[in-house]
Amino acid sequence: MKTTIEEIEQQIAGEFENFEDWLEKYNYIIEMGKDLPLINEKFKTKQNLISGCQSSVWLHADYKDGLVFFSADSDAVITKGIVNMLIRVLSGQTPEDIISSQLTFIDEVGLKEHLSPTRSNGLVSMIKQMKFYALAFQTKYGA
Amino acid sequence: MIKVDFNIDKVRKDFPILSREIYKRPLVYFDNAATNQKPVQVLNRMDLYYENQNSNIHRGVHFLSQEATSAYEEARETIKTFINAHSRSEVVFTKGTTDAINLVAHSLGRKLLKAGDEILITFMEHHSNIVPWQMVCETTGAYLKVCNITEKGEIDIEDFKTKLSRKTRIVALNHVSNTLGTINPVKEIIKITHDAGALVLIDGAQAVAHLQVDVQDLDCDFYCFSGHKIYAPMGTGVLYGKEDILDKMPPYQGGGEMIAMVSFEKTTYNELPFKFEAGTPNVGGALGLEAAIKYVNGFGLATLAGYEDDLLKYGTEKLLQIEGLRIYGESALKTGVISFNLNKVHSYDAGTLIDKFGIAVRTGHLCTQPLVGFFGVPGFIRASFAMYNTKQEIDKLVEAVIKTREMLL
């Protein structure tokens, strides 16, 4: 059995449990943000760009054997760290699971502020776009 | 103005919000260019209005309405004196700077501007002083011209002279740049522009809390500012316009207050400044603005400017000691605004971490996207000072920036 979205979310929440303060937490996110590469350079196109006022995100999606695979990048390290977690959770899952995912871990690990629509860092649009890709693949290849 | 003792501890006590803690640390508020905090003197004045005087103005003969009307008109008088306008008719209450600029742009667009005319702005304008003019260009067929700036963040006067032409009808520029802090040589620019036969609008949003403005001495045709950037409530602002020019301009919005006679055949408009004040105004806000001006006058703008300049010099020196830090806006004439970046660090990352130290700075394009393009950066980190900030707070910022740099590099 492959790991489900909820299981990965729980794993991530577990990783954050041990952090004593925001410094440790952000150091970890920054480390994840520096973990590269998250996307093939050739996919960093204008078409794949999601511009926010504060930071920008590139997102690319592939469909293989009934699963959706995402790769992404951001110009800001903290945004990229969060992008990294979102990919860990959603990449390699079925369109159905991606569409219905709640992504509660973001709130659990105390990063909800980064998903506020006024923050304008590209993340909210990125999640929307991930679900949109899943829906498109489902419509195109679904049973 | 007489120099008074400036007791910073006493000043800080006037601003209740400064005792807040953010993430269990005392708040350091360095986002004053976006909006500054309000002293109790302003808050009390608004409370008093709503508790004791609230009534619609210019309409009733009853006691309260008369009292509210007088208070409102006295506030106008205070503002007139504050900017040294020639008459009260030249002081129009607005919602803020944006509202004032839109008023002028749209009113002129209805009468003065025609296809082929030119509007000249600068590269360092706030979006509020770009977009209204673009909208007017679209409806009239006028062209928007943009004067260049230098690497130091100053207006390129030679370029200005080149772009100012016989077709230029209006020049619109800021007195002080919200991103660079540059104090622009507006008096000189106004003179050059008038010699070329065009009008000048000055966006004074970032100036009024930091410099003594004298509209007669400047000789500008329009001057705009927002109350909320001078310790007064949001939703208040002022358009100053020379009387003979305002007189010739058509109203911007229609409604109550701005009319003399209404019939379905023809409506005649009220006299200045009421012609431009359609609808029930923000009376409580205007009284708060008056209280803020009195509060500022109590110290004298020269005293405040001197104190803030000290903070600017201190902050600039300390921040520049951090490796890889660059400051945008290097003019010798600046208000207390420091926009900077750390080499290879994205402003969003820096802003996110600096916030965690309980320090409020602004990050991003700061409503000046052309400047982001000019300097080729994703955004800026901006610390901007007000009368209640201290050097100790700057030390905390410097410490936070050093820590932020360590974490991100």
Ligand SMILES: Cc1ncc(COP(=O)(O)O)c(C=O)c1O
């Ligand atoms: C230079 C400048 N112009 C215009 C504005 C717009 O002011 P308001 O939003 O109060 O209308 C601002 C405020 O950020 C500003 O800094």
